[in-house]
Amino acid sequence: MDFMDEGRQKAMDTKYIIWSPDGGYEPSELAEAKRIIDKGGLVAFPTETVYGLGGNGLQKEAARRIYAAKGRPSDNPLILHISQFCQLKEITRRIPDTAVKLAEAFWPGPLTMIFEKADCVPYEITGGLETVAVRMPEHPGALEFLEAAAVPVAAPSANTSGRPSPTRAEHVREDLEGKIDMIIDGGEVGIGFESTIVDLTGEIPVILRPGYITRQMVEEVVGETIMDPALLSVEGDVAPKAPGMKYRHYAPKAQMKVFCGSQTAVVSAINEAAERLVHEGVLPEEIGILAAEETAARYDVGQVVTSGSRKRDDVGRFLYGVLRRFDELHVKVILSESFYDSTREEAVMNRLLKAAGQQLVQVGDGDGVGDGL
Numbered sequence: 106m107d108f109m110d111e112g113r114q115k116a117m118d119t120k121y122i123i124w125s126p127d128g129g130y131e132p133s134e135l136a137e138a139k140r141i142i143d144k145g146g147l148v149a150f151p152t153e154t155v156y157g158l159g160g161n162g163l164q165k166e167a168a169r170r171i172y173a174a175k176g177r178p179s180d181n182p183l184i185l186h187i188s189q190f191c192q193l194k195e196i197t198r199r200i201p202d203t204a205v206k207l208a209e210a211f212w213p214g215p216l217t218m219i220f221e222k223a224d225c226v227p228y229e230i231t232g233g234l235e236t237v238a239v240r241m242p243e244h245p246g247a248l249e250f251l252e253a254a255a256v257p258v259a260a261p262s263a264n265t266s267g268r269p270s271p272t273r274a275e276h277v278r279e280d281l282e283g284k285i286d287m288i289i290d291g292g293e294v295g296i297g298f299e300s301t302i303v304d305l306t307g308e309i310p311v312i313l314r315p316g317y318i319t320r321q322m323v324e325e326v327v328g329e330t331i332m333d334p335a336l337l338s339v340e341g342d343v344a345p346k347a348p349g350m351k352y353r354h355y356a357p358k359a360q361m362k363v364f365c366g367s368q369t370a371v372v373s374a375i376n377e378a379a380e381r382l383v384h385e386g387v388l389p390e391e392i393g394i395l396a397a398e399e400t401a402a403r404y405d406v407g408q409v410v411t412s413g414s415r416k417r418d419d420v421g422r423f424l425y426g427v428l429r430r431f432d433e434l435h436v437k438v439i440l441s442e443s444f445y446d447s448t449r450e451e452a453v454m455n456r457l458l459k460a461a462g463q464q465l466v467q468v469g470d471g472d473g474v475g476d477g478l
Contacts, residue, residue, distance in 0.1 A: 122290070159254075160259050180232045265281070301316030397420060415447075439461075
């Protein structure tokens, strides 16, 4: 595939194939996916977290194409995806005991670990760092694709950089059709937000990105684990050690604010904010309300979209789809409930606050979370 100057790419025909839990892949289509990876092309594929945009993790040119297709800053590291634990030896300098324990507990699964990189891993993959992020996804279609590729596959989320991550193949099509070689449609993902990232290069494991695997779950396996303080930062001068640490992510097109406090206080504050916007000239249909199913009927103005249920504890699974839905509705402002009562509140609120550019409004008798978040 030809490359163009300054990261620009020629338009191409994007091929679509389907993976199904019953029939898997057509052998000829899986072979074509492998050929694309071998020649430095890009294949979007489903995982249990979100869809990934895959390229050969040992090729500089493939990394450059990933950055170009996404419009992604080249200092934002990529994650290498593998199908077998033995592949770690090829791409890392050292495998600490903590990594073996975490892999036994959570691989395949939504956990990414950071190691000292081997020489074969290009700096274009690691954002110029001496470390590399690696994960083994649980999705059977992803594992089958990775096994066929026979190389570590570098794969960030398959979306335009900064937009909500894709949880269905049509989300990938919206952002990347004509920019990549192939999209594998595996249906809607099961988790709906990215993997937990744990840095294992120091004495104490550090969580760089919260995800489905919680800090408590990690500590039950390897003991003391800390959260990186940079998690709450939207921007900074420090080089990111993991995807999403430096730049704004997951953002809808509309301006967004998150309201935090008791359920009654939040509903009241969002209703008042929506009424003020209408008074200022914003049309009701230009106001989006992001709510749980339990409170959706309590809003008077705006287009209400629900992100799951607090009782079912599944708001994180549908969050990115909801943010994309607001784009489809062409709202100008989004007023969102907070979800600090989620079992995986660290991951859910990390994504929600990054989508809102850290615009958190404390209202009423809140739960102790301050305005400075």
